[in-house]
Amino acid sequence: xxxxxxxxxxxxxxxxxxxxxxxxxxxxxxxxxxxxxxxxxxxxxxxxxxxxxxxxxxxxxxxxxxxxxxxxxxxxxxxxxxxxxxxxxxxxxxxxxxxxxxxxxxxxxxxxxxxxxxxxxxxxxxxxxxxxxxxxxxxxxxxxxxxxxxxxxxxxxxxxxxxxxxxxxxxxxxxxxxxxxxxxxxxxxxxxxxxxxxxxxxxxxxxxxxxxxxxxxxxxxxxxxxxxxxxxxxxxxxxxxxxxxxxxxxxxxxxxxxxxxxxxxxxxxxxxxxx
Amino acid sequence: xxxxxxxxxxxxxxxxxxxxxxxxxxxxxxxxxxxxxxxxxxxxxxxxxxxxxxxxxxxxxxxxxxxxxxxxxxxxxxxxxxxxxxxxxxxxxxxxxxxxxxxxxxxxxxxxxxxxxxxxxxxxxxxxxxxxxxxxxxxxxxxxxxxxxxxxxxxxxxxxxxxxxxxxxxxxxxxxxxxxxxxxxxxxxxxxxxxxxxxxxxxxxxxxxxxxxxxxxxxxxxxxxxxxxxxxxxxxxxxxxxxxxxxxxxxxxxxxxxxxxxxxxxxxxxxxxxxxxxxxxxxxxxxxxxxxxxxxxxxxxxxxxxxxxxxxxxxxxxxxxxxxxxxxxxxxxxxxxxxxxxxxxxxxxxxxxxxxxxxxxxxxxxxxxxxxxxxxxxxxxxxxxxxxxxxxxxxxxxxxxxxxxxxxxxxxxxxxxxxxxxxxxxxxxxxxxxxxxxxxxxxxxxxxxxxxxxxxxxxxxxxxxxxxxxxxxxxxxxxxxxxxxxxxxxxxxxxxxxxxxxxxxxxxxxxxxxxxxxxxxxxxxxxxxxxxxxxxxxxxxxxxxxxxxxxxxxxxxxxxxxxxxxxxxxxxxxxxxx
Numbered sequence: 001x002x003x004x005x006x007x008x009x010x011x012x013x014x015x016x017x018x019x020x021x022x023x024x025x026x027x028x029x030x031x032x033x034x035x036x037x038x039x040x041x042x043x044x045x046x047x048x049x050x051x052x053x054x055x056x057x058x059x060x061x062x063x064x065x066x067x068x069x070x071x072x073x074x075x076x077x078x079x080x081x082x083x084x085x086x087x088x089x090x091x092x093x094x095x096x097x098x099x100x101x102x103x104x105x106x107x108x109x110x111x112x113x114x115x116x117x118x119x120x121x122x123x124x125x126x127x128x129x130x131x132x133x134x135x136x137x138x139x140x141x142x143x144x145x146x147x148x149x150x151x152x153x154x155x156x157x158x159x160x161x162x163x164x165x166x167x168x169x170x171x172x173x174x175x176x177x178x179x180x181x182x183x184x185x186x187x188x189x190x191x192x193x194x195x196x197x198x199x200x201x202x203x204x205x206x207x208x209x210x211x212x213x214x215x216x217x218x219x220x221x222x223x224x225x226x227x228x229x230x231x232x233x234x235x236x237x238x239x240x241x242x243x244x245x246x247x248x249x250x251x252x253x254x255x256x257x258x259x260x261x262x263x264x265x266x267x268x269x270x271x272x273x274x275x
Numbered sequence: 276x277x278x279x280x281x282x283x284x285x286x287x288x289x290x291x292x293x294x295x296x297x298x299x300x301x302x303x304x305x306x307x308x309x310x311x312x313x314x315x316x317x318x319x320x321x322x323x324x325x326x327x328x329x330x331x332x333x334x335x336x337x338x339x340x341x342x343x344x345x346x347x348x349x350x351x352x353x354x355x356x357x358x359x360x361x362x363x364x365x366x367x368x369x370x371x372x373x374x375x376x377x378x379x380x381x382x383x384x385x386x387x388x389x390x391x392x393x394x395x396x397x398x399x400x401x402x403x404x405x406x407x408x409x410x411x412x413x414x415x416x417x418x419x420x421x422x423x424x425x426x427x428x429x430x431x432x433x434x435x436x437x438x439x440x441x442x443x444x445x446x447x448x449x450x451x452x453x454x455x456x457x458x459x460x461x462x463x464x465x466x467x468x469x470x471x472x473x474x475x476x477x478x479x480x481x482x483x484x485x486x487x488x489x490x491x492x493x494x495x496x497x498x499x500x501x502x503x504x505x506x507x508x509x510x511x512x513x514x515x516x517x518x519x520x521x522x523x524x525x526x527x528x529x530x531x532x533x534x535x536x537x538x539x540x541x542x543x544x545x546x547x548x549x550x551x552x553x554x555x556x557x558x559x560x561x562x563x564x565x566x567x568x569x570x571x572x573x574x575x576x577x578x579x580x581x582x583x584x585x586x587x588x589x590x591x592x593x594x595x596x597x598x599x600x601x602x603x604x605x606x607x608x609x610x611x612x613x614x615x616x617x618x619x620x621x622x623x624x625x626x627x628x629x630x631x632x633x634x635x636x637x638x639x640x641x642x643x644x645x646x647x648x649x650x651x652x653x654x655x656x657x658x659x660x661x662x663x664x665x666x667x668x669x670x671x672x673x674x675x676x677x678x679x680x681x682x683x684x685x686x687x688x689x690x691x692x693x694x695x696x697x698x699x700x701x702x703x704x705x706x707x708x709x710x711x712x713x714x715x716x717x718x719x720x721x722x723x724x725x726x727x728x729x730x731x732x733x734x735x736x737x738x739x740x741x742x743x744x745x746x747x748x749x750x751x752x753x754x755x756x757x758x759x760x761x762x763x764x765x766x767x768x769x770x771x772x773x774x775x776x777x778x779x780x781x782x783x784x785x786x787x788x789x790x791x792x793x794x795x796x797x798x799x800x801x802x803x804x805x806x807x808x809x810x811x812x813x814x815x816x817x818x819x820x821x822x823x824x825x826x827x828x829x830x831x832x833x834x835x836x837x838x839x840x841x842x843x844x845x846x847x848x849x850x851x852x853x
Binding site for chain 1: 734737742754
């Protein structure tokens with residue numbers, strides 16, 4: 001294991017040059033991010049670049065910090081009073097932990113889909129209209145309706161729910177609920193969509209639909225997905241980052257990570273020796 | 276492989292052999308303990324049910340009579356000069372007219388021949404002081420009734436009302452065998468009979484006199500045993516009294532006198548009623564309660580001997596009153612109606628006129644103030660503490676103290692209200708405003724605790740969803756969390772309000788215990804509330820108020836059941852859907 005450390009360090013040494021060259025391509029740039037939950041040091045010195053348009057997958061065993069890091073990108077950790085974040089995360093070159101930045105606007109730019117489908121216990125229409133409404137995106141009722149319909153269409157849900165727009169969002173099936181949540185996220189026209197194990201509560205057919213959807217959405221959005229399923233990561237992502245015990249072990253193109261990882265821990269995890 | 280084959284007993288032996296005696300005994304013990312626990316629960320449940328049923332049955336049995344009211348349907352001649360002709364459309368003039376002579380005349384017309392002043396007074400006192408109210412309303416509504424004879428329900432007094440509700444006496448009637456001859460039609464008369472009709476009564480009177488003598492003697496013996504000199508006089512008194520009774524028992528053929536401790540005997544003859552004061556086996560002397568139509572002889576079977584089995588001293592209604600009321604009943608003048616008065620009148624010193632409207636309106640005004648203060652303050656405080664307040668020592672302290680406040684005895688809040696609202700701020704005494712403020716102090720902790728629990732019960736995923744689409748914390752709370760917590764908050768609020776509705780002690784402190792006749796019209800009028808009204812009535816000596824008390828409890832219970840039912844309904848109706 002000691003053998004691998006210099007490899008990682010070598011990357012750190014090149015950091016400055018790499019950042020300078022990658023800045024335009026990278027949507028999100030994280031440098032030296034640490035997260036503490038009270039005394040617990042949950043995320044250690046994570047530095048990663050997330051490229052614009054495409055899917056990036058975070059993999060790793062439970063409790064490795066991948067979700068924690070995901071939640072840093074839209075500052076969801078702010079809602080946990082004991083959480084403390086240090087380091088720097090930039091989106092399009094703008095520091096998102098800058099005190100002058102409004103967190104609500106940040107979350108409008110960085111949408112999030114959660115592990116368990118969590119539609120509001122309101123109608124399908126209201127679920128999607130809520131975001132545009134609070135951000136004042138629609139000037140008229142018809143425009144709002146149009147936004148709802150187009151969001152549902154982009155989330156591939158419109159055909160299934162077009163007659164049930166006034167039914168409660170919670171009356172849909174699990175897979176439909178998750179796509180509703182995706183539609184709700186894209187209704188506010190974000191640039192980045194964070195997905196925290198979006199398929200873990202779904203059956204394989206619903207999972208396949210979500211993956212298809214991600215395939216389409218990556219043309220327009222930067223998608224970051226946390227997943228426990230390595231097959232899923234291999235299927236949908238272009239880049240993969242492997243986290244272990246709060247540290248980012250390895251990050252690179254998905255084929256490289258899966259076929260030719262540099263780090264022994266990555267190798268062990270991918271081949272199922274632990275995790 | 277050979278190792279395993281060689282040691283199967285070791286591998287198969289379990290540390291706990293479920294077939295062993297001790298294991299079986301343990302299982303039996305466990306079953307016994309479980310069934311014992313079930314029986315304890317069952318017994319507790321049975322006891323609770325019995326107590327509850329006894330309570331409810333007792334209250335309903337006592338309270339039901341108060342929901343009906345007896346009145347006399349009499350023809351009242353309304354004289355043309357009751358009010359001056361030019362004021363006939365003036366309700367004030369009509370209401371201030373003197374109705375007493377009208378009612379008296381109507382009563383005397385129904386039972387003709389009453390001459391003595393005392394009998395007349397007894398007759399008029401059968402009616403309530405508010406007996407003319409219905410008649411007055413009828414005349415106000417239709418002034419053309421003036422100068423005509425009106426059939427009007429005249430409210431009976433509480434005692435007369437209670438007589439018909441079962442506080443009277445069983446009445447036994449037996450036809451006379453001989454030919455009876457009264458000596459007159461009114462006043463004190465004698466009645467002679469040709470047979471020894473009264474011999475049975477005489478015997479039973481002598482028996483009860485003998486019993487009374489025995490009682491007195493044994494009481495004297497009991498006192499004698501103490502041997503105290505101070506009791507000597509009393510003992511002598513008792514012995515003398517016993518001797519007098521015994522002498523009366525032994526005296527044959529002399530008129531026996533009746534007293535109030537004996538069942539009342541009466542003679543119903545020639546359409547009148549004579550109360551016996553002295554009797555021998557063939558002759559009675561008595562006082563005419565209802566005038567006789569004539570002094571003619573009554574044939575065998577045409578007259579009756581009447582017994583009111585409960586002695587006069589043991590009942591509320593005197594013989595004269597019983598005679599009048601029974602006569603009205605025979606005449607079909609007694610009318611039983613639903614007691615609307617109970618719901619539309621304020622408090623009164625006369626039980627038959629007292630109602631709970633004042634208390635209900637007082638309770639409504641008080642609870643309105645309480646709700647208007649508690650709901651916004653309680654819910655906002657809960658939201659602040661649950662969602663926004665920093666978690667530090669200070670908020671911990673506040674939280675602990677809110678929980679403590681919920682356990683503070685209500686009388687303490689009453690004293691606080693007295694000191695703060697009345698003495699310091701100088702708010703009016705007995706006012707629903709102050710009552711509402713005091714009850715708000717009482718209910719606030721309950722609502723805050725319930726609201727916090729309801730807010731906490733909303734899953735965090737909803738809040739995350741809202742934050743995830745870019746809602747601010749406040750938007751997430753007010754758009755999503757609060758609406759979802761609302762059923763829980765409402766349930767807590769209703770239960771808190773039901774608590775406030777039943778609260779008495781703190782309101783006593785701020786003067787809501789006063790006797791208030793008027794129905795309050797504003798938040799600063801003097802008022803009382805339902806539980807305090809119950810408390811006030813339960814303290815009054817008149818038996819009629821005991822019925823009113825039970826009836827008011829029934830009304831209060833109905834309100835409480837409805838409120839709690841509403842809370843349960845809300846909980847069921849909006850029980851979670853995530």
